[in-house]
Amino acid sequence: MALMANVNRADRMPMSPTPQPAQSPRAELRDLRISFPLPDMSTLEVISGISMTVAEGEFVAVVGPSGSGKSTILRALCGLLEPSGGSVLVDGKPVSGPPPGVGFMFQKDALLPWRTVAGNIRIGAELGGVPGDRREERVASLIKLLRLDGFENAWPRQLSGGMRQRVSLGRLLAYQPSLMLMDEPFGALDYQTKIAMGKELLSVWEAERRAIIFVTHDIEEAVALADRVLVFSARPARIIADYKVMLPRPRHMRSMRGDPAFTRLTEAIWSDLALPE
Numbered sequence: 001m002a003l004m005a006n007v008n009r010a011d012r013m014p015m016s017p018t019p020q021p022a023q024s025p026r027a028e029l030r031d032l033r034i035s036f037p038l039p040d041m042s043t044l045e046v047i048s049g050i051s052m053t054v055a056e057g058e059f060v061a062v063v064g065p066s067g068s069g070k071s072t073i074l075r076a077l078c079g080l081l082e083p084s085g086g087s088v089l090v091d092g093k094p095v096s097g098p099p100p101g102v103g104f105m106f107q108k109d110a111l112l113p114w115r116t117v118a119g120n121i122r123i124g125a126e127l128g129g130v131p132g133d134r135r136e137e138r139v140a141s142l143i144k145l146l147r148l149d150g151f152e153n154a155w156p157r158q159l160s161g162g163m164r165q166r167v168s169l170g171r172l173l174a175y176q177p178s179l180m181l182m183d184e185p186f187g188a189l190d191y192q193t194k195i196a197m198g199k200e201l202l203s204v205w206e207a208e209r210r211a212i213i214f215v216t217h218d219i220e221e222a223v224a225l226a227d228r229v230l231v232f233s234a235r236p237a238r239i240i241a242d243y244k245v246m247l248p249r250p251r252h253m254r255s256m257r258g259d260p261a262f263t264r265l266t267e268a269i270w271s272d273l274a275l276p277e
């Protein structure tokens with residue numbers, strides 16, 4: 001494990017066992033192990049005993065090398081694959097199929113091209129069981145929150161990449177998930193749009209406080225957004241560090257980058273991942 005000389009030790013939480021939040025966790029992995037069978041009859045061990053919890057309303061970012069198994073844990077949490085060992089719980093219940101109240105957002109948006117902006121967001125409200133008489137109100141408030149006013153009747157093909165991701169986020173929020181699984185949701189956007197989307201996500205998260213697991217390759221993005229940053233090792237993945245991000249909220253994307261605490265934490269994670277200068 002990397003040296004932590006530059007980091008306030010209070011920022012770093014004990015590695016084992018994972019601390020239990022006071023409220024019942026939204027999501028919990030207990031000694032999760034996942035292996036995949038390979039065509040030559042051997043097995044690929046991807047996750048080797050990960051334990052973690054995500055409390056209600058907590059924003060947890062996950063960083064780690066490519067292929068370390070970050071997306072795999074999200075797939076396990078949404079019931080898309082069965083663990084080889086350990087357990088996966090959402091709202092205290094073992095996951096054995098897509099759990100209710102869990103929503104996803106991926107790098108590539110999956111907007112329906114035959115539905116307008118409002119229509120795409122409305123799907124989330126429909127699937128999330130928002131009563132018919134409250135759907136339009138919910139859709140309208142999300143359109144406002146995500147600054148999509150004036151584009152309610154636009155088609156996905158008429159939108160920029162950032163706007164499409166804002167619509168995806170609107171659809172996810174309309175579903176009213178208690179746990180949001182986000183897999184590099186802004187990874188395909190240009191730098192400026194990515195920063196703007198981070199700001200957008202923070203403002204809706206600060207308003208709605210839903211639990212989030214946010215997978216990213218971008219260390220600065222992880223620190224800027226999250227309450228905690230988990231660092232995965234190379235495959236088979238273990239959690240090699242669990243940082244509490246002590247930066248105050250509300251966070252301001254630009255000024256925060258000049259904060260020495262921000263720099264110390266990003267540098268510590270760079271060293272954990274042994275990334276070159």
Ligand SMILES: Nc1ncnc2c1ncn2[C@@H]1O[C@H](COP(=O)(O)OP(=O)(O)OP(=O)(O)O)[C@@H](O)[C@H]1O
Nearest residue numbers: 036037044046065066067068069070071072073235
């Ligand atoms: N169904 C599968 N069968 C075999 N191997 C798989 C399967 N799904 C994932 N893997 C392997 O598991 C490993 C972890 O994949 P995963 O997509 O979780 O990594 P990741 O950390 O999200 O990577 P990246 O950051 O590049 O997106 C990879 O080596 C991948 O090839």
